[in-house]
Structures are given as C-alpha cells and as structure tokens.
Amino acid sequence: xxxxxxxxxxxxxxxxxxxxxxxxxxxxxxxxxxxxxxxxxxxxxxxxxxxxxxxxxxxxxxxxxxxxxxxxxxxxxxxxxxxxxxxxxxxxxxxxxxxxxxxxxxxxxxxxxxxxxxxxxxxxxxxxxxxxxxxxxxxxxxxxxxxxxxxxxxxxxxxxxxxxxxxxxxxxxxxxxxxxxxxxxxxxxxxxxxxxxxxxxxxxxxxxxxxxxxxxxxxxxxxxxxxxxxxxxxxxxxxxxxxxxxxxxxxxxxxxxxxxxxxxxxxxxxxxxxxxxxxxxxxxxxxxxxxxxxxxxxxxxxxxxxxxxxxxxxxxxxxxxxxxxxxxxxxxxxxxxxxxxxxxxxxxxxxxxxxxxxxxxxxxxxxxxxxxxxxxxxxxxxxxxxxxxxxxxxxxxxxxxxxxxxxxxxxxxxxxxxxxxxxxxxxxxxxxxxxxxxxxxxxxxx
Numbered sequence: 001x002x003x004x005x006x007x008x009x010x011x012x013x014x015x016x017x018x019x020x021x022x023x024x025x026x027x028x029x030x031x032x033x034x035x036x037x038x039x040x041x042x043x044x045x046x047x048x049x050x051x052x053x054x055x056x057x058x059x060x061x062x063x064x065x066x067x068x069x070x071x072x073x074x075x076x077x078x079x080x081x082x083x084x085x086x087x088x089x090x091x092x093x094x095x096x097x098x099x100x101x102x103x104x105x106x107x108x109x110x111x112x113x114x115x116x117x118x119x120x121x122x123x124x125x126x127x128x129x130x131x132x133x134x135x136x137x138x139x140x141x142x143x144x145x146x147x148x149x150x151x152x153x154x155x156x157x158x159x160x161x162x163x164x165x166x167x168x169x170x171x172x173x174x175x176x177x178x179x180x181x182x183x184x185x186x187x188x189x190x191x192x193x194x195x196x197x198x199x200x201x202x203x204x205x206x207x208x209x210x211x212x213x214x215x216x217x218x219x220x221x222x223x224x225x226x227x228x229x230x231x232x233x234x235x236x237x238x239x240x241x242x243x244x245x246x247x248x249x250x251x252x253x254x255x256x257x258x259x260x261x262x263x264x265x266x267x268x269x270x271x272x273x274x275x276x277x278x279x280x281x282x283x284x285x286x287x288x289x290x291x292x293x294x295x296x297x298x299x300x301x302x303x304x305x306x307x308x309x310x311x312x313x314x315x316x317x318x319x320x321x322x323x324x325x326x327x328x329x330x331x332x333x334x335x336x337x338x339x340x341x342x343x344x345x346x347x348x349x350x351x352x353x354x355x356x357x358x359x360x361x362x363x364x365x366x367x368x369x370x371x372x373x374x375x376x377x378x379x380x381x382x383x384x385x386x387x388x389x390x391x392x393x394x395x396x397x398x399x400x401x402x403x404x405x406x407x408x409x410x411x412x413x414x415x416x417x418x419x420x421x422x423x424x425x426x427x428x429x430x431x432x433x434x435x436x437x438x439x440x441x442x443x444x445x446x
Contacts, residue, residue: 008122009050012036013043013068014057014084019107023055026111027118040068048076053122055114058085069101077368080121084109102372124336124373144180145327146320149422150312161307162188167260169245169302170283172311175357178283181311182241185281194238197231202244210252211268214259220269232265235278245282246291250298256280257301280305314352314359319427321347324356328363337367341433342377346384348430403438406431410440 010032014020020036027034037043040056040063048054054072058065065083072081080102102121105114144151161168162185170178179198186196204212215230232240242248248256259265260280264273282305284291291297314321322344329337339347352358362381370379377385406424413419421431434440 007031007033008052009033009035010053010055010118011043011046011048011051012055013040013060013065014038015060016057019057023114026114027055029111030115030118032118039063040065044068044071048072048079051079052125053118054079054081055118056081056083058083073368080125082117082121144177144184145324146317147323148317148319150317151320154309154312157309158184159188161185161309163190164307165279166306167280167304168282168307168309169288169305170281170309170311171288172283172285173313173353173355174285175355176311176313177356178311179241179243181309182239182281182283186239186279189239189279191238191279195235196239196241197235198241198243199231200243202247206249206252209248210255213252214255214265214267216268217270220267224269228267230265230267232259232276232278233274235276237277239279239281242280242282244285246284246286246288246297250296253298253301257298257304260301260304314355316425318348318425321359322427324359325363328360329367332364332367334367337373337375339375340377343375343380345430345433346377346380346386348426349386350384399438402434403440406434406438407440410435 010027012020012023012027012034014023014036015038017038020038024034024036035046035051037046040060043056056065056068060068063071065085069081069083072079082103082105083101084105084107086107102124103117105117144155158181168182168185170181172178172181182198183196186192199209199213201209211228211230213230213232215228215233216224218224218227242256259276263275263277265276266273288297288302292299292302322339325339325344325347329335347359354361362384365381366375366379372379406420409420409423410417413423417428417431417435421428424431
C-alpha cells in the first residue's frame with residue numbers, strides 16, 4: 001500500500017464477541033481499518049457510505065445475515081458483502097449468493113483464508129471503480145451495438161441519408177433506439193457541430209408544447225413577461241428531434257406542417273416571421289399510417305417526411321445480444337463479470353418485447369441483485385426462466401415444432417450450419433446447442 005493510499009474500511013458483524021474480535025484483529029494486522037459489531041441492527045446505524053466492504057455472520061439473533069444483506073442492498077447496492085457461517089452447505093451457499101453476497105466462507109477459517117477472500121473482493125471493487133472513473137466522458141458515445149445482417153443493413157440506411165437535409169420519420173417499437181437513430185443522423189451529418197434538440201411531444205402538455213416549439217413574445221398571454229425563443233429557433237442550423245409526434249394535437253400538426261413547408265417560425269403573439277434552417281427528424285411508437293388513416297394524424301404532414309427509417313426490434317437480431325451484454329458490462333464497470341452459457345441461452349431465447357431498453361434493465365437488475373463473478377440461470381428474473389414441465393403449457397409441442405423446423409432447415413441447406421443459423425435468425429452457437437439437445441447431431445452424421 002502506497003504512503004498516501006487510503007486504507008480500505010471494513011465493517012465486521014458477528015454475534016460471537018470472540019469471533020468479532022478475532023476478525024477485527026486479523027483485518028487490522030492485514031493493513032485495513034476495521035470496525036466490529038455484535039448486532040446487525042446496531043451496525044445498520046452506521047453510515048455505510050464510509051465503508052468499502054462488509055463482513056457478516058449469517059446466523060444471528062434479532063436480524064440474521066441475509067436480512068442484513070437485503071437492507072444493505074437497499075441503501076448501497078454496490079457495496080460488497082462477504083457472508084460467514086458455521087453451517088456450511090450447498091443450499092446455504094446458493095441462498096447467500098442469491099441474496100446478493102459477493103462471496104461466502106464457511107467457519108472455521110484461517111486468518112490467511114479470510115485475508116485472501118477480502119483482498120480478492122476489494123480488488124474486484126477497485127477494478128470496477130477504476131473502469132467507471134476512467135471512462136472518457138467526452139468521447140462520442142457508440143451509436144449502435146451489433147454486427148448482425150439486420151443491423152448492418154440499418155446502418156447503411158442511416159449512412160445514406162445522414163448528410164441530406166431531408167426530413168426523416170423513424171418508426172419502431174419502444175426501446176429499440178429511435179432517439180439514438182436521430183442522434184446518429186445528426187452526428188454523421190455536416191450539422192454535427194450545431195445544436196441537437198430533442199422534444200418529447202407526449203411529455204409536454206398541449207398548451208405548453210406550442211410555446212416551447214415556436215416561442216412567444218412578451219405579453220402574448222398571462223405570465224409571458226419576457227420574450228422566449230422556441231426550440232425550433234434554438235436548433236438553428238442543427239437538428240430538432242420530435243419524439244412521439246403522434247401525440248401532437250391536430251392544430252399543432254397544422255402549424256408544424258406550415259413550418260416544414262416554408263421554414264418560417266412565427267412566435268405566439270408576434271407578427272414577424274423568422275426563417276429557421278433546421279432539419280426535422282421525428283419518431284412514432286404507434287403505427288403512424290394507421291393513425292393517419294383514422295384521421296388522428298394529418299396525412300399532408302406525414303407526406304412532408306421524405307425518408308422513412310424503421311429500427312429493427314431486438315428479436316430480429318438476437319445474435320447481437322452477447323455483444324450488447326458485453327458492452328453494458330464494460331459501460332457500467334463490470335468487465336470481469338461473465339454470463340454463463342446457460343444464462344446467455346436464456347437471454348437469446350427470450351422475446352424481449354421491451355427491446356434493448358428491456359435488456360439493459362434486466363441486466364442492470366441482475367447485476368445489482370446478484371453481484372457475482374459469473375451470472376447463472378437462477379440469477380435471472382423469472383420472466384426469462386423456461387416454463388416448468390409441471391405447469392400446463394405448450395412447451396413440449398413447441399419443442400417438437402422447433403426440432404422439425406431446425407431439421408428441415410438443416411436438410412434444405414445440406415447441413416450447412418452457418419446458412420441454417422442465418423435462415424433461422426440465431427447464431428451458430430445457439431444452433432449447435434439445439435442440435436445436440438434435439439439429438440440431431442446423430443442424424444446429421446448418418
């Protein structure tokens with residue numbers, strides 16, 4: 001430890017006063033700062049932000065170690081906790097890890113064993129913090145993650161229209177990355193050094209949205225005690241992104257149509273028309289053609305959008321999931337965490353109705369609740385778990401259908417696994433797993 005390097009602070013909890021004293025002495029001799037408590041409830045009165053690691057027994061009166069662990073994770077989910085018990089078993093170990101323990105050790109243990117475990121857990125924590133603190137803040141964020149055929153084709157579409165001035169309408173399911181698409185169009189264009197202004201039309205009340213977009217003159221209405229330039233003017237020479245444009249009222253749609261036709265902005269309460277050179281990019285979660293057909297969205301405004309881009313849902317490029325997961329782990333400071341093959345297969349087989357945003361949410365939740373070096377299937381949320389055989393379901397018939405589909409596709413490609421995987425929309429690793437599971441490997445060799 002360097003001369004100016006801060007000592008790690010460790011909080012020890014064990015209802016056995018002798019054990020508590022032994023652990024505290026062991027840690028002090030190893031060069032750490034250590035505070036000891038014989039009550040979990042008393043330990044929780046401490047300011048946990050001042051500690052780098054908690055070391056707690058499991059079997060304790062009043063509040064046991066697992067209950068203590070749950071409370072700690074509510075306050076500081078990133079704080080590592082090592083659990084100890086004299087009643088070691090596989091069941092106890094899995095329970096401790098399932099509740100979010102960083103590691104687990106059975107009593108009795110030697111001073112060397114506990115020092116080694118503490119050192120390992122603190123090194124992982126330090127590495128994670130290093131990644132977070134040294135991540136460049138000013139670098140351009142990656143526009144998209146994925147190298148599947150579906151995403152490569154989408155990248156090409158973005159590249160073709162990025163530097164044009166034509167207005168763009170982006171469609172896609174929630175969580176696919178429509179705003180990211182808009183930002184990519186801006187960053188790849190000659191406007192990249194000009195403003196990018198994002199407006200969520202569904203989040204701003206209708207009465208305010210017009211004044212936010214077009215601005216107002218002093219005295220235009222009660223409370224208008226100053227001149228306010230709208231967001232269209234603010235985005236001069238840049239890009240304005242109108243998210244959830246289908247939430248815009250028909251009257252405001254008409255005003256936006258006039259702006260897109262002549263490029264002129266007239267503030268509320270004003271008479272002067274100002275020319276604004278801004279590229280309009282919009283996005284819709286709803287089927288905008290159906291909205292126009294039902295009369296809820298102006299067809300003439302819809303036709304003002306020259307380019308239409310559709311962001312693929314995650315289920316259309318599942319083979320990008322491992323790359324997305326790895327990217328999130330690096331971004332959040334978990335470079336050493338590994339997803340087991342079985343857990344990754346569950347990631348790959350889930351339908352992801354919430355798309356990349358849902359994947360990000362599930363992974364973050366898993367990391368907070370199960371901060372292990374390896375994520376196993378049991379660490380994943382229930383919705384990713386396979387349907388149990390004991391539950392009434394269509395699991396077996398669906399497996400039969402999947403087996404037949406894979407076999408037919410293999411035969412149609414003369415058992416070319418690369419072509420088969422591409423046709424089925426999965427990666428080769430997943431295909432090989434299913435070939436073995438369904439016993440198709442034997443048929444392929446016959």
